[in-house]
Amino acid sequence: MSRPLVLVLGDQLTLDLASLRDLPDGAVVALCEVAAEGTYVPHHPQKIAMILAAMRHFAQELRERGYRIHYSALDDTDNVQALIPEAERLATLYGCDEIRTVRPGEWRLWHDIQARDMATLPWRLLEDDRFFTTPDDFAAWAKGRKSLRLEYFYRERRRGTGLLMEDDKPAGGKWNYDHDNRKPVPANLAVPEPPRHGQDAITQAVLALVAEHFGDHFGTLEGFHWPVTRRQALVDLRHFIDHLLPDFGRYQDAISDSEPFLFHSRLAPALNMGLLSPRELCEAAEREYLEGRAPLNAVEGFIRQILGWREYVRGLYWTQMPDYKRGNALGANQPLPACYWSGDTELRCLRRAIEMTRDNAYAHHIQRLMVTGNFALLCDVSPEALGDWYLAVYADAYEWVELPNVLGMVLHADGGLMGSKPYCASGKYIDRMSDHCRHCRFDPKKVTGEGACPLNSLYWHFLERHAETLSANPRMKLIYGSLAKMKEEKREAIRDQAERFLASLPRTTAWHDNSQGQRDIHLAGYREETP
Numbered sequence: 137m138s139r140p141l142v143l144v145l146g147d148q149l150t151l152d153l154a155s156l157r158d159l160p161d162g163a164v165v166a167l168c169e170v171a172a173e174g175t176y177v178p179h180h181p182q183k184i185a186m187i188l189a190a191m192r193h194f195a196q197e198l199r200e201r202g203y204r205i206h207y208s209a210l211d212d213t214d215n216v217q218a219l220i221p222e223a224e225r226l227a228t229l230y231g232c233d234e235i236r237t238v239r240p241g242e243w244r245l246w247h248d249i250q251a252r253d254m255a256t257l258p259w260r261l262l263e264d265d266r267f268f269t270t271p272d273d274f275a276a277w278a279k280g281r282k283s284l285r286l287e288y289f290y291r292e293r294r295r296g297t298g299l300l301m302e303d304d305k306p307a308g309g310k311w312n313y314d315h316d317n318r319k320p321v322p323a324n325l326a327v328p329e330p331p332r333h334g335q336d337a338i339t340q341a342v343l344a345l346v347a348e349h350f351g352d353h354f355g356t357l358e359g360f361h362w363p364v365t366r367r368q369a370l371v372d373l374r375h376f377i378d379h380l381l382p383d384f385g386r387y388q389d390a391i392s393d394s395e396p397f398l399f400h401s402r403l404a405p406a407l408n409m410g411l412l413s414p415r416e417l418c419e420a421a422e423r424e425y426l427e428g429r430a431p432l433n434a435v436e437g438f439i440r441q442i443l444g445w446r447e448y449v450r451g452l453y454w455t456q457m458p459d460y461k462r463g464n465a466l467g468a469n470q471p472l473p474a475c476y477w478s479g480d481t482e483l484r485c486l487r488r489a490i491e492m493t494r495d496n497a498y499a500h501h502i503q504r505l506m507v508t509g510n511f512a513l514l515c516d517v518s519p520e521a522l523g524d525w526y527l528a529v530y531a532d533a534y535e536w537v538e539l540p541n542v543l544g545m546v547l548h549a550d551g552g553l554m555g556s557k558p559y560c561a562s563g564k565y566i567d568r569m570s571d572h573c574r575h576c577r578f579d580p581k582k583v584t585g586e587g588a589c590p591l592n593s594l595y596w597h598f599l600e601r602h603a604e605t606l607s608a609n610p611r612m613k614l615i616y617g618s619l620a621k622m623k624e625e626k627r628e629a630i631r632d633q634a635e636r637f638l639a640s641l642p643r644t645t646a647w648h649d650n651s652q653g654q655r656d657i658h659l660a661g662y663r664e665e666t667p
Contacts, residue, residue, distance in 0.1 A: 274451025
């Protein structure tokens with residue numbers, strides 16, 4: 137009889153996981169905390185704590201259900217601190233004849249597992265069926281298409297699942313209500329506080345462990361608030377459905393100087409770990425529309441993020457890797473600005489996005505795309521540098537979801553495979569969609585001169601630098617027409633303003649472990665410890 141070691145990863149905390157079904161009596165289920173997975177990029181301490189606490193609670197639940205469990209804790213003396221070697225050590229320890237695991241969330245692990253010497257100890261990789269679609273499904277959809285646009289993929293998923301469908305027509309007569317979801321935050325808007333979960337002995341022990349081993353990473357553990365059990369995740373889901381969903385749609389593109397969460401669900405970390413399923417989220421939101429408790433624009437926008445966007449970027453990732461990761465269509469090659477680690481910038485929008493990320497391991501999608509992302513795009517930050525930062529600092533970041541967003545949406549580095557144009561913007565966008573500018577020393581209405589918002593000159597300078605690549609884009613014809621009409625002396629002033637700003641911008645060149653085991657950030661021109 138087969139005697140497998142079943143390796144459950146930290147983003148696979150689901151009782152109905154494919155590798156946990158129909159196990160033989162001798163099977164051993166292993167969950168492994170290893171230092172390498174916490175440090176290949178310097179992950180936010182809250183992200184690490186959330187995953188480890190959830191893993192420990194899940195292991196406890198599996199024991200209570202009768203599974204034979206081996207749990208490799210981070211501080212176990214015999215832990216080899218690397219995932220694949222640790223799993224193979226455990227398989228040998230228990231006399232297992234194979235290792236089973238579900239497709240991991242990162243291509244590097246998928247590749248490294250496939251590269252093992254299967255003759256010594258075979259690995260069996262199972263498909264992850266917790267999503268609406270598999271990579272093979274996406275590949276079949278993409279085959280023969282000239283354009284892999286989200287909207288067409290999303291419509292097929294709606295038809296296939298029946299979500300928000302009335303017979304063969306979309307509910308309300310339209311597929312997409314994004315036009316209704318672009319309201320800025322009004323003054324004195326009351327936003328419900330998110331739930332605060334109790335921390336049992338398991339969670340408290342993990343918080344202490346993470347503080348000891350990863351306390352020098354960017355981010356703070358103070359105010360840790362993420363769900364680490366399915367029960368806690370369901371509390372967050374109920375809170376979103378009851379208190380946030382009705383206003384989610386209209387304010388989903390808004391940015392607040394003081395409110396980090398607004399009406400966003402904050403469910404992505406639990407969803408990406410496996411504590412919640414995409415289908416139950418979509419069905420819960422759909423029910424609110426059908427029963428008249430939430431408007432269609434809010435429900436459709438939420439379902440589109442899960443059924444459409446989440447499935448779409450995963451399909452792109454698995455069908456385009458590994459070449460996809462090397463994409464750099466705009467030739468961006470600059471290091472990450474140092475303020476992404478320190479928050480030390482006079483640009484109020486950027487500083488608040490970084491501070492909220494530091495405090496919460498979270499920033500909502502418009503902060504990521506149009507603040508930290510837009511600034512990096514305008515400053516020619518390399519895709520690798522920005523991608524590693526996003527992967528490190530956000531609680532919901534796994535490479536399958538993070539990389540396509542950075543390469544395709546934020547930096548247009550995939551040459552338009554995902555988006556038809558770069559999402560670049562000047563300070564006017566931030567002024568329209570947020571209340572940051574009223575707290576900032578820069579004027580979003582000024583392009584050059586003292587007090588002018590740097591985003592304005594950076595925006596025009598970006599367009600000018602990349603005119604050869606972007607000016608033929610039909611969606612950018614109007615803006616390049618405006619640039620062409622601009623007087624040369626104005627263009628020269630903009631160019632000078634932007635180049636002086638870029639020359640004065642401190643840059644991060646690398647992070648590494650120094651001889652004392654402390655993680656440092658190396659900067660162009662100077663050095664400082666990770667905040």
